[in-house]
Amino acid sequence: MKKEANDIYDAIYQLVRLCPKGRVTSYGAIAAALGAKSGARLVGYAMNNCNKADLNVPAHRVVNRNGMLTGKHHFRTPSQMQELLEAEGIRVENDTVVEFETVFWNPSKEI
């Protein structure tokens, strides 16, 4: 059997790439935008691979449902995620996106 699950990663990468600057999205939202066929955990797993593969995917704009930077530790440097977010105008405090609902980008709705 061939593992063509790579297509799922590609779908996630494209969706994250569509995320506009200054906005953030959640793993569950991405999974839901893809049809909720893939679990939200898969999105995080894809992000891990994306960071590892140096892909052009703004994984720093992807946070969990709480708006918390759960995956910041998986970046090259734990502070890079917050740095990138603040560089785009997003306030981050205590590893959590401030006004998360305001900067939240709903892929399924905006697309």
Add this chain to the structure above:
DNA sequence: TCCGTGACCAGAA
């Protein structure tokens, strides 16, 4: 092939 793990989410106690 089977088991365990993971950057999650939602419901229940």
Add this chain to the structure above:
DNA sequence: ATTCTGGCCACGG
């Protein structure tokens, strides 16, 4: 209010 469990899908050993 907080804490725990179960479920979701894909990947590695």
